[in-house]
Amino acid sequence: MASSAEGAKVLNAYKEALATAASVSAYAMLARGMARELVPEELRAAVRWGASFLRSRLGTREKERHTIIIRRTVDKNHCAPFDDGSSLFEAARTYLATKINPRAVPRLRISRSPLFEPDGTCSWRTLLSMEDGGSTTDVFDGVEFCWMYMDAGGGGDNGNRGQGGSESLELSFDAEHADTALEKYVPFIMSAAEELRRQDRALKIFLNDGAGAWQGINHHHPATFDALAMDSALKQSVLDDLDRFLQRKEYYQRIGKAWKRGYLLYGPPGTGKSSLVAAMANYLRFNLYDLDLSGVFSNSYLQRLLIDMPNKSILVIEDIDCCFDTMSREGRNEDTYDDYHTGGYQQERKITLSGLLNFIDGLWSTTGEERIIVFTTNYKDRLDPALLRPGRMDMHVYMGYCGWEAFKTLARNYHLVDDHPLFPEIQELLAVVEVTPAEVSEMLLRSEDVDAALGVLMEFLQGRRHAPDEAKHNHDEAR
Numbered sequence: 014m015a016s017s018a019e020g021a022k023v024l025n026a027y028k029e030a031l032a033t034a035a036s037v038s039a040y041a042m043l044a045r046g047m048a049r050e051l052v053p054e055e056l057r058a059a060v061r062w063g064a065s066f067l068r069s070r071l072g073t074r075e076k077e078r079h080t081i082i083i084r085r086t087v088d089k090n091h092c093a094p095f096d097d098g099s100s101l102f103e104a105a106r107t108y109l110a111t112k113i114n115p116r117a118v119p120r121l122r123i124s125r126s127p128l129f130e131p132d133g134t135c136s137w138r139t140l141l142s143m144e145d146g147g148s149t150t151d152v153f154d155g156v157e158f159c160w161m162y163m164d165a166g167g168g169g170d171n172g173n174r175g176q177g178g179s180e181s182l183e184l185s186f187d188a189e190h191a192d193t194a195l196e197k198y199v200p201f202i203m204s205a206a207e208e209l210r211r212q213d214r215a216l217k218i219f220l221n222d223g224a225g226a227w228q229g230i231n232h233h234h235p236a237t238f239d240a241l242a243m244d245s246a247l248k249q250s251v252l253d254d255l256d257r258f259l260q261r262k263e264y265y266q267r268i269g270k271a272w273k274r275g276y277l278l279y280g281p282p283g284t285g286k287s288s289l290v291a292a293m294a295n296y297l298r299f300n301l302y303d304l305d306l307s308g309v310f311s312n313s314y315l316q317r318l319l320i321d322m323p324n325k326s327i328l329v330i331e332d333i334d335c336c337f338d339t340m341s342r343e344g345r346n347e348d349t350y351d352d353y354h355t356g357g358y359q360q361e362r363k364i365t366l367s368g369l370l371n372f373i374d375g376l377w378s379t380t381g382e383e384r385i386i387v388f389t390t391n392y393k394d395r396l397d398p399a400l401l402r403p404g405r406m407d408m409h410v411y412m413g414y415c416g417w418e419a420f421k422t423l424a425r426n427y428h429l430v431d432d433h434p435l436f437p438e439i440q441e442l443l444a445v446v447e448v449t450p451a452e453v454s455e456m457l458l459r460s461e462d463v464d465a466a467l468g469v470l471m472e473f474l475q476g477r478r479h480a481p482d483e484a485k486h487n488h489d490e491a492r
């Protein structure tokens with residue numbers, strides 16, 4: 014009996030297995046049918062082609078490979094300790110540093126590499142690279158490129174290259190991709206490395222000196238778009254505009270216009286116009302060129318300054334209403350107004366706003382590189398209409414008094430708070446009192462204790478409500 018029960022169990026298991034197999038094959042048929050219904054024929058053909066391509070590749074012998082050798086250029090005569098970063102070797106090294114995963118590679122080199130600024134100064138950065146014989150792969154345009162680092166002795170960052178050492182990078186790929194390698198991949202590496210170097214560079218702000226040249230100092234302004242207290246929709250539209258501008262090189266080329274974008278920032282003093290300029294520079298990693306027109310006396314002087322401004326930079330002219338006083342122009346020649354007194358003699362200044370703008374258009378349209386120009390003013394209504402005409406300044410950005418949303422950004426920045434029992438009262442006060450973000454910032458900085466700081470701000474706002482000062486007057490004028 015026991016054995017027949019065993020047999021029945023086995024039979025049942027066998028039947029279950031058969032039933033399972035039947036339903037699996039039914040599902041498979043169903044899936045195939047659905048795939049036929051749902052997946053387009055082109056896609057199925059592509060998959061079939063991919064599979065047969067893979068089979069043919071696996072079945073045949075290895076493809077012919079090509080190798081490009083990129084040697085580090087060393088100036089033996091002058092025993093130059095490094096190149097200026099623009100060689101293909103340095104570009105490839107900079108680019109490959111971003112491809113190395115330090116956790117995946119057991120032996121790596123780490124070295125200091127110079128970063129040369131356009132003004133001739135130099136800073137240093139740390140770079141990871143492969144050891145002698147180390148290799149890594151990179152995929153570009155669907156093609157696999159293999160890189161290998163070779164150090165034939167005497168090289169390396171501390172080696173004596175003047176005595177014949179040689180470092181090289183070897184780039185190998187399937188022979189059929191030689192065109193992609195030379196025409197696309199190598200140029201891509203050069204521009205990617207340039208971009209990486211630009212990102213690594215300390216930002217600078219340049220000011221024009223009395224001799225018609227730019228003098229640069231490091232620009233460590235902490236302003237970021239996140240920290241800017243302004244209407245969030247407006248902030249986003251500035252960011253979107255900058256992003257769109259940077260991606261439109263071909264567009265500007267096609268329509269034959271200079272690849273430049275102009276922003277007019279206006280609003281009362283202390284509302285963040287300069288902070289927005291700094292945030293733009295930090296966001297784009299562009300250097301700032303702060304042009305003081307009071308020291309520019311002729312078009313040739315201005316021309317020299319503008320020509321000396323490299324691409325990927327922001328030209329800023331603050332308080333533009335003061336530079337070109339349209340009120341004092343009446344009765345004067347458009348091209349030669351505003352006498353300038355210097356050293357006891359009179360010198361004629363020949364710069365007009367429209368002249369400046371035309372000049373910038375003409376000069377920058379020939380370079381085909383991206384540049385940004387920002388004008389700031391506290392008094393938009395005092396500006397020359399030439400500046401406000403469509404096509405002159407692409408975006409007008411009003412920086413206004415501190416509203417509720419802007420206050421919350423400042424409270425978060427300075428005290429890391431998103432809520433507080435005093436907030437409702439502060440919100441009510443901000444709806445009726447005009448204070449600048451600079452004033453609010455100052456109150457919030459009065460104490461490190463959030464309760465105390467918000468208390469000080471409350472008092473300030475209440476005082477302002479009862480004795481509104483000229484802030485309102487300024488505000489109306491600035492709009």
Ligand SMILES: Nc1ncnc2c1ncn2[C@@H]1O[C@H](COP(=O)(O)OP(=O)(O)OP(=O)(O)O)[C@@H](O)[C@H]1O
Pocket residue numbers: 240241242243280281282283284285286287288289391412449450451452454
């Ligand atoms: N919108 C803002 N967001 C964050 N901080 C601000 C803002 N506005 C002003 N501040 C603070 O106030 C300081 C002065 O502001 P900023 O110089 O940017 O104003 P401005 O509008 O350019 O003034 P001015 O017209 O006098 O040049 C800034 O350094 C910053 O600390």
